[in-house]
Amino acid sequence: xxxxxxxIRPERLEAVEEALREILDEGDNFRLTVDTVEGHGRQxxxxxxxxxKLVRVRRVQKSRISVAVNDAYVEKSIAAIIKGARSGEAGMxxxxxxxxxxxxxxxxxxxGERGGQAI
Amino acid sequence: MEPAIDPGSTAWMLAxxxxxxxxxxxxxLFYGGMVHRKNVLTTMMMSFVAMAVIGVQWVGFxxxxxxxxxxxGWLGWDPSLLGLSGIPHTRLYGDKAIxxxxxxxxxGKFAIITPALISGAVAERMRFRSYVAFILIWSTVVYCPxxxxxxxxxxxxxxxxxxxxxxxxxxxxxxxxxxxxLALMLGPRRDVARGRxxxxxxxxxxxxxxxxxxxxxxxFNAGSAVAAEHPxxxxxxxxxxxxTQSAAAAAGLMWMVIERxxxxxxxxxxxxxxxxxxxxAVTPAAGHIRPASALLLGAMAxxxxxxxxxxxxxxxxxxxxxxxxxxxxxxxxxALMTGVLCFTPVAGALAGNFGQLGLQAVGVAxxxxxxxLGTFVIATALKAVWxxxxxxxxxxxxxxxxxxxxxxxHFDQT
Numbered sequence: 001x002x003x004x005x006x007x008i009r010p011e012r013l014e015a016v017e018e019a020l021r022e023i024l025d026e027g028d029n030f031r032l033t034v035d036t037v038e039g040h041g042r043q044x045x046x047x048x049x050x051x052x053k054l055v056r057v058r059r060v061q062k063s064r065i066s067v068a069v070n071d072a073y074v075e076k077s078i079a080a081i082i083k084g085a086r087s088g089e090a091g092m093x094x095x096x097x098x099x100x101x102x103x104x105x106x107x108x109x110x111x112g113e114r115g116g117q118a119i
Numbered sequence: 120m121e122p123a124i125d126p127g128s129t130a131w132m133l134a135x136x137x138x139x140x141x142x143x144x145x146x147x148l149f150y151g152g153m154v155h156r157k158n159v160l161t162t163m164m165m166s167f168v169a170m171a172v173i174g175v176q177w178v179g180f181x182x183x184x185x186x187x188x189x190x191x192g193w194l195g196w197d198p199s200l201l202g203l204s205g206i207p208h209t210r211l212y213g214d215k216a217i218x219x220x221x222x223x224x225x226x227g228k229f230a231i232i233t234p235a236l237i238s239g240a241v242a243e244r245m246r247f248r249s250y251v252a253f254i255l256i257w258s259t260v261v262y263c264p265x266x267x268x269x270x271x272x273x274x275x276x277x278x279x280x281x282x283x284x285x286x287x288x289x290x291x292x293x294x295x296x297x298x299x300x301l302a303l304m305l306g307p308r309r310d311v312a313r314g315r316x317x318x319x320x321x322x323x324x325x326x327x328x329x330x331x332x333x334x335x336x337x338x339f340n341a342g343s344a345v346a347a348e349h350p351x352x353x354x355x356x357x358x359x360x361x362x363t364q365s366a367a368a369a370a371g372l373m374w375m376v377i378e379r380x381x382x383x384x385x386x387x388x389x390x391x392x393x394x395x396x397x398x399x400a401v402t403p404a405a406g407h408i409r410p411a412s413a414l415l416l417g418a419m420a421x422x423x424x425x426x427x428x429x430x431x432x433x434x435x436x437x438x439x440x441x442x443x444x445x446x447x448x449x450x451x452x453x454a455l456m457t458g459v460l461c462f463t464p465v466a467g468a469l470a471g472n473f474g475q476l477g478l479q480a481v482g483v484a485x486x487x488x489x490x491x492l493g494t495f496v497i498a499t500a501l502k503a504v505w506x507x508x509x510x511x512x513x514x515x516x517x518x519x520x521x522x523x524x525x526x527x528x529h530f531d532q533t
Contacts, residue, residue, distance in 0.1 A: 011516055046520055047524065048525055049524035
């Protein structure tokens with residue numbers, strides 16, 4: 001089991017969600033968590049105008065999606081997120097990152113099931 | 120004999136003028152709450168900017184075009200009114216016993232809010248500079264002539280006997296029809312085109328705005344009693360105030376009942392929409408009908424506007440915030456019903472005078488055709504010069520930060 005966390009542009013969220021749905025939805029909807037986050041990588045914050053002064057906002061608004069998957073779905077999910085989140089063919093600074101981490105345990109609260117079947 | 124200045128009338132008209140202006144921020148809040156968070160500022164700006172642009176135009180030459188000496192009933196003209204330079208501040212206006220400058224300001228607030236109403240149909244996708252140019256040209260070549268025809272004592276529709284107490288045709292039909300034409304020319308927002316519903320970013324703003332609109336509307340309608348000569352105006356103001364309250368309340372109640380019946384729940388946005396529909400419909404009728412008639416008019420207007428808003432989804436055009444569905448449809452309904460329910464200064468169809476209903480229909484038809492055509496021509500020209508719509512990526516990322524360089528909310532950074 002892996003936990004896939006991706007930081008993406010908010011405006012690409014819908015596209016990523018649709019791409020993930022294509023591979024993860026097996027007729028029972030699929031599992032996804034989304035937060036609104038702020039931070040920065042190489043992309044600079046956007047410039048705003050405040051009382052005639054140019055202000056560069058230090059942090060950029062991003063969306064963070066978290067999806068737990070069984071090992072067989074890891075590469076497919078990564079490909080789907082890239083497909084949805086990359087700007088154009090070549091991509092742009094600020095398109096975001098995907099982190100894959102080992103997932104030790106997963107428990108469905110309703111039934112107490114554990115492991116891959118609980119995902 | 121020149122009447123003496125009447126302190127009561129003057130005070131009420133000054134207060135009314137300020138109340139009508141308060142409707143502009145009210146409208147900004149009403150509309151601003153209903154759009155994406157990323158477009159809240161540009162949406163509110165579209166209302167606020169009318170205060171700056173039309174506020175200058177009206178003093179410069181707008182008042183002259185609408186209320187200057189009539190050229191054959193078609194347009195006002197009087198170079199001494201340019202910049203209001205030829206109006207001594209002591210001069211009274213006609214038989215109204217108020218200073219002319221007070222009348223200029225009262226009418227100016229109407230000129231400001233009318234184009235702002237249109238912005239509800241173009242929200243979240245119209246290019247800001249095209250919008251600003253549009254309202255300036257529209258106010259000059261559509262609003263001012265129409266106001267002259269309907270309200271100036273030499274206007275041809277006024278002389279024909281068309282009743283429009285506070286702006287059902289001039290304000291609401293003109294803005295509503297123009298809104299529909301612009302919405303069709305712009306095409307739907309990208310989310311709507313993809314079958315998504317745009318959820319409001321903050322209905323609390325919308326309800327606050329609806330409350331301010333209702334409050335301001337008492338100035339709008341009861342202030343319009345200035346059309347009657349002094350001292351009758353005071354009594355007419357009381358009538359208009361009462362019918363305004365009655366129609367708004369009945370319409371809000373009716374919308375609640377319809378929603379409870381159709382969906383099982385009463386929504387806050389529904390109640391707010393109902394109130395506004397009632398206020399729109401009673402606008403042309405306010406000083407002409409009885410309070411009980413206003414209750415009926417409001418209730419019926421809510422049903423009609425509810426149907427119009429539902430129909431939008433079926434027809435597929437994107438009148439983002441229902442400027443046509445509420446102001447256009449409610450305005451047409453109210454203007455026609457004025458001809459049915461009126462009792463002063465003339466009787467309506469209910470009392471056997473079907474001629475008045477015919478006159479109202481003429482007024483409605485003229486307003487629809489004139490404002491519709493005018494909007495089409497202005498928008499076609501602007502489309503050729505600047506384009507009407509922002510680029511796809513601007514619409515995606517939000518107009519606030521790209522066009523205005525600001526965001527409405529910085530909750531996490533401040």
